[in-house]
Amino acid sequence: MHIPDGFIDGKTAAVTAVISAVGVGFALRQVRRELPPRRVPLLGLAAAFLFAAQMVNFPVAGGTSGHLVGGTLVAALLGPSAAVVVVTTVLIVQCFLFQDGGVLALGANVFNMAILNSVVGYMIYRMVCHWLTGIRGRVTAIAFAAWCATVLAAISCAGQLAWSGTIPWSVAFPAMATVHMFIGVGEGLISALVFLAVYRARPDLITETAQTGQPQRLGELVRYGLLATLGVAIFVAPFACSWPDGLDSVAVKFGFGHKMAPLLPAPAPDYQVPGIHWAIGATAVAGAAGSLIVFMLALLMGRWLVPKPKDL
Amino acid sequence: MPCRRPALQFQTERLVTVHWINHHHGRLDSPVHRLPAAPKLGVALVIIVATVLAPVQWRAWFIGVAGLLVLAMLLSRLPLFFVFRRLLVLSPFVLGVVLVNTFQPAGRDKWLAVAVKSVLCLLTVILVSNTTPFSQILRVLKSIRVPALLITTIALMHRYLFVLMDEAERMRRARASRTFMRGRRFHWRALATVVGQLFIRASERAERIYDAMCARGWK
Amino acid sequence: MNAAIEITNLKYRYHDGTEALRGVSFRVAPGECVALLGPNGSGKSTLLLHLNGILPEKLPADGAVKILGEPVAPKNLEPIRRQVGLVFQDPDDQLFCPTVQEDVAFGPQQLGLGDAEVAARVQKALAQVGLADFGRRATHHLSHGEKRRVCLAGVLACEPAILILDEPTSNLDPRGRREFKALLRQIPATKLIATHDLELVVELCSRAIVLDRGSVVADGPMFELLNDEKLMLEHGLERPHILRHQHPH
Numbered sequence: 001m002h003i004p005d006g007f008i009d010g011k012t013a014a015v016t017a018v019i020s021a022v023g024v025g026f027a028l029r030q031v032r033r034e035l036p037p038r039r040v041p042l043l044g045l046a047a048a049f050l051f052a053a054q055m056v057n058f059p060v061a062g063g064t065s066g067h068l069v070g071g072t073l074v075a076a077l078l079g080p081s082a083a084v085v086v087v088t089t090v091l092i093v094q095c096f097l098f099q100d101g102g103v104l105a106l107g108a109n110v111f112n113m114a115i116l117n118s119v120v121g122y123m124i125y126r127m128v129c130h131w132l133t134g135i136r137g138r139v140t141a142i143a144f145a146a147w148c149a150t151v152l153a154a155i156s157c158a159g160q161l162a163w164s165g166t167i168p169w170s171v172a173f174p175a176m177a178t179v180h181m182f183i184g185v186g187e188g189l190i191s192a193l194v195f196l197a198v199y200r201a202r203p204d205l206i207t208e209t210a211q212t213g214q215p216q217r218l219g220e221l222v223r224y225g226l227l228a229t230l231g232v233a234i235f236v237a238p239f240a241c242s243w244p245d246g247l248d249s250v251a252v253k254f255g256f257g258h259k260m261a262p263l264l265p266a267p268a269p270d271y272q273v274p275g276i277h278w279a280i281g282a283t284a285v286a287g288a289a290g291s292l293i294v295f296m297l298a299l300l301m302g303r304w305l306v307p308k309p310k311d312l
Numbered sequence: 313m314p315c316r317r318p319a320l321q322f323q324t325e326r327l328v329t330v331h332w333i334n335h336h337h338g339r340l341d342s343p344v345h346r347l348p349a350a351p352k353l354g355v356a357l358v359i360i361v362a363t364v365l366a367p368v369q370w371r372a373w374f375i376g377v378a379g380l381l382v383l384a385m386l387l388s389r390l391p392l393f394f395v396f397r398r399l400l401v402l403s404p405f406v407l408g409v410v411l412v413n414t415f416q417p418a419g420r421d422k423w424l425a426v427a428v429k430s431v432l433c434l435l436t437v438i439l440v441s442n443t444t445p446f447s448q449i450l451r452v453l454k455s456i457r458v459p460a461l462l463i464t465t466i467a468l469m470h471r472y473l474f475v476l477m478d479e480a481e482r483m484r485r486a487r488a489s490r491t492f493m494r495g496r497r498f499h500w501r502a503l504a505t506v507v508g509q510l511f512i513r514a515s516e517r518a519e520r521i522y523d524a525m526c527a528r529g530w531k
Numbered sequence: 532m533n534a535a536i537e538i539t540n541l542k543y544r545y546h547d548g549t550e551a552l553r554g555v556s557f558r559v560a561p562g563e564c565v566a567l568l569g570p571n572g573s574g575k576s577t578l579l580l581h582l583n584g585i586l587p588e589k590l591p592a593d594g595a596v597k598i599l600g601e602p603v604a605p606k607n608l609e610p611i612r613r614q615v616g617l618v619f620q621d622p623d624d625q626l627f628c629p630t631v632q633e634d635v636a637f638g639p640q641q642l643g644l645g646d647a648e649v650a651a652r653v654q655k656a657l658a659q660v661g662l663a664d665f666g667r668r669a670t671h672h673l674s675h676g677e678k679r680r681v682c683l684a685g686v687l688a689c690e691p692a693i694l695i696l697d698e699p700t701s702n703l704d705p706r707g708r709r710e711f712k713a714l715l716r717q718i719p720a721t722k723l724i725a726t727h728d729l730e731l732v733v734e735l736c737s738r739a740i741v742l743d744r745g746s747v748v749a750d751g752p753m754f755e756l757l758n759d760e761k762l763m764l765e766h767g768l769e770r771p772h773i774l775r776h777q778h779p780h
Contacts, residue, residue, distance in 0.1 A: 004402055004430045004433070005434065006364060006428075006429030006432075006433050007405065009364065010364060013364065024462070025459070028459050028461050037522070039522075040464070041518040041522050041525070042514075042515060044464065044465045044471075045469075045472055045515065045521075046518075047469035048473045048476045048514065049476055049510055049511050051473060051477075052476035052480045052510060053510055085461070085465060088462070089465045089466050089469050092466055093473070096437070096441050096449055097446065099401070099438050099441060102360075102430075102437075103357070103360055166409060167413075168412070190504065190507070193500065193507075194508050194511065196508075197504050197505050204546075205511075446629065446669075447629040467629055470629065471626075473671075520624040521627050523580070523585045523624075524624050524627065527585060527612060527619075528612070528638040529609070529612050529638060529689070
């Protein structure tokens with residue numbers, strides 16, 4: 001999901017850069033405040049871990065290893081702000097050292113994979129944990145949360161591509177969303193298995209702050225939530241609803257329609273690929289059904305992986 | 313509070329020689345390598361921004377940049393095959409855009425623009441990152457006021473990336489040597505244990521690093 | 532005169548309850564070179580971490596360890612860490628900076644020295660370990676032996692009075708071991724070396740302390756201890772071959 005340079009245009013790059021800078025800046029401040037000094041090197045090592053773990057080659061479909069993000073996993077282990085910093089670090093090193101993902105596109109990549117993925121993943125994880133208790137609940141929660149976060153990040157990516165005019169929404173959304181609904185299964189499975197392995201061997205390594213529901217945590221999540229909502233509103237909402245038409249007519253009414261034109265995302269495309277317009281609806285339905293199915297699968301996996309405790 | 317058992321063993325040989333990881337071309341020497349980092353990165357950034365923003369019609373710009381990059385590439389003595397292989401990473405993305413836009417009225421212009429821009433930008437980054445030591449890139453980031461915590465995290469990630477990759481590879485090989493069952497299910501759980509162990513080792517190492525920093529006076 | 536290191540009845544438990552150190556006591560005089568021997572798991576590394584206040588996690592004000600007459604207590608940590616140079620067992624843990632230059636400069640910088648002084652110390656330390664032109668090399672590209680030497684340089688740059696080394700020659704090839712031993716011989720500081728390399732002990736140390744399961748089981752002149760075959764075998768060690776062919780007379 002690493003967008004290369006040239007695939008998003010100037011305005012998208014600029015907007016995402018600003019949003020990401022705000023988000024990462026906030027995450028850094030949070031981390032400085034809540035992470036004890038002895039854990040600071042852990043951020044760098046966790047980033048190295050995320051990268052090195054990919055070498056262990058999890059076969060996804062047909063022997064190819066998926067390019068996994070791991071934001072939700074790190075958020076469950078170290079907390080959401082730490083996860084934002086860690087994944088941002090991975091993205092920066094991947095960009096400059098391995099030329100994976102563009103330089104100007106860093107803003108978009110950071111928003112999708114570091115902020116949206118980690119934070120929304122964490123929120124869903126905590127919500128499900130609240131509902132299903134115990135380690136079984138956590139396994140289910142992290143699997144489901146990682147899946148949702150992957151799909152959401154993909155949708156946001158599609159929105160950015162569409163906003164730039166590179167690929168129209170009606171193609172980008174179904175393509176990215178459906179592919180990542182499958183990739184997300186792998187990410188959910190791996191996140192859950194790794195979390196469980198760590199929990200069993202060294203439960204003390206899982207940062208307490210990631211688990212306990214402190215009141216300050218709420219404020220932190222609200223701020224991230226606002227940022228995420230802003231991003232989604234800019235990149236996804238115009239396509240998901242009939243906003244542009246509304247905005248368009250407003251712009252025409254007030255006489256600055258022609259000036260706004262390059263800034264507004266293109267409305268539903270008028271080109272000749274047959275049947276493509278139903279793809280959006282189909283994807284949305286698939287997404288809703290998919291979430292239910294994945295949640296069920298996650299529950300089953302929790303049951304399978306964690307035998308019912310006898311004495312607890 | 314975690315158990316403070318110190319590390320009792322470690323390996324000495326570098327195992328990871330997977331070619332796509334090898335960016336050791338930082339070790340070569342050439343006029344491009346010797347250029348100071350800050351202006352190099354600055355020029356690269358300007359080229360990337362301008363290329364992304366330039367409208368399709370400005371052919372002279374694209375041709376000019378392409379010429380400059382090819383010249384720089386030849387001067388830098390980077391192996392051409394290596395550069396080409398890195399550029400290939402773009403191919404699935406470009407292919408996707410080509411497919412989508414073939415049906416569109418102004419399609420050819422669009423996908424050509426995307427293809428050209430992405431190749432030029434990627435080539436710029438390949439050139440700069442392989443002719444500049446990473447520590448200098450970090451220094452430039454520090455000078456543009458990137459927060460210290462982020463710089464430290466990036467520096468530590470870069471420093472321990474290869475150490476952890478070696479550990480991951482070693483564990484994977486050891487696990488593979490003892491894997492007799494063919495089932496997918498066992499495979500996944502075994503790999504997950506290995507990855508879980510990798511995280512635990514990374515955490516323990518992080519603590520030892522903190523101790524080493526304190527031992528030399530860090531506050 | 533104050534002992535360089537003075538430990539009185541030091542006890543320590545791991546988090547899971549196992550006793551790591553059960554009342555360890557000994558003294559090291561200034562200028563001495565003492566070997567700390569013992570089987571794996573005897574608590575050597577844990578003991579060494581007490582000498583500059585890394586352990587215990589909650590340092591008491593009146594601990595069992597005194598360095599140059601001063602107790603290792605929270606208020607003394609800074610001067611103590613200036614005087615005690617600890618070289619860790621895994622060089623990858625200690626070499627956390629991107630380049631050799633930066634890593635060796637880390638200690639002097641933490642001491643608050645000016646740029647010129649830091650640079651001078653870095654040069655001197657690198658020259659001392661025979662890596663004078665390694666300044667710009669990236670740390671993750673170094674060989675194991677080179678990493679060990681850079682670690683030593685990083686500690687020497689702080690000019691400590693006491694040098695503590697945890698398994699300094701493990702995993703080094705024979706040449707690396709010889710070179711490292713030669714380096715250590717030239718350093719005048721008080722030295723406490725935890726090691727399995729009995730040849731190193733014979734060549735460098737005048738005194739040996741044997742630790743087993745958290746207690747000191749022997750403490751005396753190196754020659755005597757190492758020649759005591761029964762003692763050596765009882766505590767997971769052995770009489771070094773180099774001594775089999777030597778006679779004390």
